[in-house]
Amino acid sequence: MHEFSVVSSLIESCEEIAQHNQAEKILAIHLDIGERSGVNVALLKSAFEEFKLGSLCEQAKLLIQESKVELTCDSCHQSNLANKLDYTHCPCCGSEQVKITKGNEMLLLRLEMK
DSSP, X not given: OTHHHHHHHHHHHHHHHHHHXXXXXXXXXXXXXXXXXXXXXXXXXXXXXXXXXXXXXTTOEEEEEEEOOEEEETTTOOEEEOBTTBOSSOTTTOOSOEEEEESSOEEXXXXXXX
């Protein structure tokens, strides 16, 4: 379960940011998780509840928004959301010259600190 290592790194990063900003505690962590990021949101939330104990994140809420996959086509130069689970064809022109430009990452969007 790699969500444990993801949460461990997340909390470590959040604590570094909080200390750099002279914050005493972290109140909320805002994340954007792409549907192709490989992160199971339910497992991430569960791991966070365990790992936050004893850290600056102990009272923090984990707020997650989930992003759909966006494809950019090298043929027609359009960017569109993928059709269902088809990540290999452009929804506009059908070309296979596409790349995933959103939805395959996990981003720390914002921290609320005190």
